[in-house]
Amino acid sequence: MEIYELNEDEKLILELLEGNLDEESRQVAFQKLAYNPNLQEDFLDYISINKAIDVDASQVTVPIEYTNKIFAKAETMQPLPGKFLESLKHTVMTGIFALLMLLPLFLGFNNGKQNSQSDYKHSKSPQQISSLNNISTNQNKITNNFENDEQKKIGNKEYSRKNLNSITQKPILKNLTAKPIVANQVVNLNSLPNTPIFVERVIPQTVNTELSINNNPQDIAFANMDNLQQESFQIKRNQEIGNINSNKFDLQNFKVSKRDLPPVLIQYHINSAITNPVKNIQKNSSIFGNYCVSVFLETFPNISFGAEFGNEPFSQIYLNSANSTEYTQTPNVTYFGVAARYDANQWKILNIHPVAQLFAGGSSLGPLTRLNMQLEYNGIKYLGIYCGIEGGFLLYSDQGKWLSSKKVGAIFGANFKF
Amino acid sequence: MNANFENISDEELIKLFKEKSNASIQAFETLYSRYSPSLYLYFYKFLKDSFFIKDLYQDLFLKIYELGVEGKLDNIDNFKGYLYRMAHNLALNKLKNDEKQRNYINSYKDSSEETDSISESNREDTIKNLQDALEQLPPQLKEILILREYNHLSYLEIAKITDETMENVKIRIFRAKKKLKQIMTNKSKKIRKMV
Numbered sequence: 001m002e003i004y005e006l007n008e009d010e011k012l013i014l015e016l017l018e019g020n021l022d023e024e025s026r027q028v029a030f031q032k033l034a035y036n037p038n039l040q041e042d043f044l045d046y047i048s049i050n051k052a053i054d055v056d057a058s059q060v061t062v063p064i065e066y067t068n069k070i071f072a073k074a075e076t077m078q079p080l081p082g083k084f085l086e087s088l089k090h091t092v093m094t095g096i097f098a099l100l101m102l103l104p105l106f107l108g109f110n111n112g113k114q115n116s117q118s119d120y121k122h123s124k125s126p127q128q129i130s131s132l133n134n135i136s137t138n139q140n141k142i143t144n145n146f147e148n149d150e151q152k153k154i155g156n157k158e159y160s161r162k163n164l165n166s167i168t169q170k171p172i173l174k175n176l177t178a179k180p181i182v183a184n185q186v187v188n189l190n191s192l193p194n195t196p197i198f199v200e201r202v203i204p205q206t207v208n209t210e211l212s213i214n215n216n217p218q219d220i221a222f223a224n225m226d227n228l229q230q231e232s233f234q235i236k237r238n239q240e241i242g243n244i245n246s247n248k249f250d251l252q253n254f255k256v257s258k259r260d261l262p263p264v265l266i267q268y269h270i271n272s273a274i275t276n277p278v279k280n281i282q283k284n285s286s287i288f289g290n291y292c293v294s295v296f297l298e299t300f301p302n303i304s305f306g307a308e309f310g311n312e313p314f315s316q317i318y319l320n321s322a323n324s325t326e327y328t329q330t331p332n333v334t335y336f337g338v339a340a341r342y343d344a345n346q347w348k349i350l351n352i353h354p355v356a357q358l359f360a361g362g363s364s365l366g367p368l369t370r371l372n373m374q375l376e377y378n379g380i381k382y383l384g385i386y387c388g389i390e391g392g393f394l395l396y397s398d399q400g401k402w403l404s405s406k407k408v409g410a411i412f413g414a415n416f417k418f
Numbered sequence: 419m420n421a422n423f424e425n426i427s428d429e430e431l432i433k434l435f436k437e438k439s440n441a442s443i444q445a446f447e448t449l450y451s452r453y454s455p456s457l458y459l460y461f462y463k464f465l466k467d468s469f470f471i472k473d474l475y476q477d478l479f480l481k482i483y484e485l486g487v488e489g490k491l492d493n494i495d496n497f498k499g500y501l502y503r504m505a506h507n508l509a510l511n512k513l514k515n516d517e518k519q520r521n522y523i524n525s526y527k528d529s530s531e532e533t534d535s536i537s538e539s540n541r542e543d544t545i546k547n548l549q550d551a552l553e554q555l556p557p558q559l560k561e562i563l564i565l566r567e568y569n570h571l572s573y574l575e576i577a578k579i580t581d582e583t584m585e586n587v588k589i590r591i592f593r594a595k596k597k598l599k600q601i602m603t604n605k606s607k608k609i610r611k612m613v
Contacts, residue, residue, distance in 0.1 A: 006589055014592050045599050052548045053567045059545070062458040066472060067450070070479050074446055077480070079438050079487050 009036075013043050017050070095336035095361045099307065265296040265304060265341075269413020271312060271390060290332075292413075294357075296341050304341040308359050311335070314394045314405045316365075333394065335368045337361010343376075351379040355386065366396040372411060384415040423448040428497035435486030446483050453498070454479070456569045457505055463564045464509055466553060474508050496578075502571065503579045506561070513557075551601040559594035566591045 012029055015021050033040045271290045292310030299305050315330050339359040347353055357372040374388025394405040423444055434445035461471045485491050494500050565571045577584040
């Protein structure tokens with residue numbers, strides 16, 4: 001940069017413009033101006049420029065939307081007492097609300113299922129029930145007196161007879177629970193082919209248990225368990241009852257209901273390489289600020305429902321339509337809500353199967369939806385390891401206007417099923 | 419704005435940012451009203467690009483509030499100087515980061531660059547001519563002229579913001595005015611008749 005020094009005239013004008021001169025110096029300066037028209041003209045020009053600057057400056061005002069935007073954001077940064085709790089409360093309440101919304105759907109499904117079973121039960125006539133009872137008492141009986149399992153042939157068919165006690169001692173699977181509630185009820189389970197039946201006895205009585213098998217085309221096996229001593233035992237269709245290629249089992253005096261406690265799955269995952277389609281937010285994707293914890297109940301075969309909470313960054317991009325100006329920020333969002341999970345076990349290869357998960361709930365900014373598509377490895381007992389992709393869609397409001405933030409990313413996680 | 423805050427110094431207001439009550443936002447509001455017009459003027463005149471200005475202006479005040487809430491401004495003894503220094507850094511960084519502004523930065527480094535004369539104007543266009551002339555100043559001169567004449571900062575304050583000696587600032591401001599006068603004179607022979 002060139003070195004610049006003021007000459008005497010310039011120094012004089014500067015001092016006059018700054019108003020730093022005392023009265024005596026000022027008089028001397030004005031005398032100089034009076035005898036130097038060029039200098040005088042320069043001085044007046046500078047004064048004119050100063051005046052023009054004042055006018056120009058007065059014409060510039062802060063746009064009101066700038067101020068509004070700053071204070072809208074500042075309000076969220078304000079360290080008010082209980083602000084965190086308020087935010088947490090908002091998140092939890094939204095999540096609970098979402099859970100409550102899902103509950104009727106869940107209960108409705110189960111009621112429908114039980115009703116259909118009930119309908120089937122009542123569709124049987126008393127004669128049919130009587131007939132079945134007769135079959136049970138007149139044909140193959142399994143009692144506690146049997147020491148070992150037994151094969152028996154009736155006509156062209158061969159049936160297995162099992163000692164119910166021995167079955168009891170080796171429970172196989174727990175998918176359905178049957179509880180005796182009213183005497184002389186017949187419950188048909190034929191709508192669940194290949195489904196293991198778990199039978200639970202509430203009040204053990206005397207030793208007089210029998211399991212009878214019918215050999216007609218409507219092959220029916222049923223058990224009169226009124227006097228069964230064991231509190232629980234299992235029957236697995238086509239295995240425990242033997243070679244009967246039957247589609248039906250009737251368990252007399254038992255009501256079948258869904259298993260009380262489905263398998264529970266707890267999982268944790270982190271997000272990585274998260275990218276907003278508009279703005280890269282990888283720098284905000286730390287492991288500890290970017291996680292998800294889930295708890296699922298396997299409510300139906302392959303379908304689980306549960307709850308999730310976690311923390312993820314989302315980009316917020318405000319657009320000023322007046323001048324197309326963008327304002328962006330990337331806050332970490334805490335969320336809580338309901339989730340559904342589908343395990344595509346039918347496509348399992350080498351203990352790896354696809355899984356889809358959907359989340360809906362509330363967050364510290366607004367409603368959030370996330371969709372996960374992942375591949376899960378279940379080669380280790382109780383443990384699952386998975387990776388996949390996640391898409392997120394967040395709605396938030398800015399000055400009464402709803403805006404959205406979208407992103408995609410990779411997820412890595414593990415779960416524990418028991 | 420809370421009237422009780424008007425007589426409180428900048429530094430005391432900043433300490434109130436940490437208060438877990440409405441005093442926090444009211445203190446920010448008071449500081450904002452003190453400095454928002456002059457800082458907006460600074461960005462507006464210096465950058466003359468609305469796309470930048472909104473970002474910088476909002477970032478500046480939100481950052482100040484964030485730092486204040488976190489207690490990181492508690493040791494600042496001259497908030498005004500700190501604020502302008504921050505604005506100065508934000509503006510220069512923005513210019514450096516923007517590809518379109520590369521030439522502008524180059525001219526910022528070379529303040530000896532001559533400016534072209536502009537077309538004739540008339541009395542009614544005085545302010546417009548001033549604005550045009552200001553745009554033609556090299557950025558280095560333009561910024562300190564804005565800080566001095568538009569924002570009314572002292573030479574010492576400007577010296578601290580721009581990391582220069584006070585004497586240099588004084589000379590450069592006069593140079594800026596002289597260049598401004600030269601551009602405006604080339605456009606219209608008599609500046610005084612325009613005002």
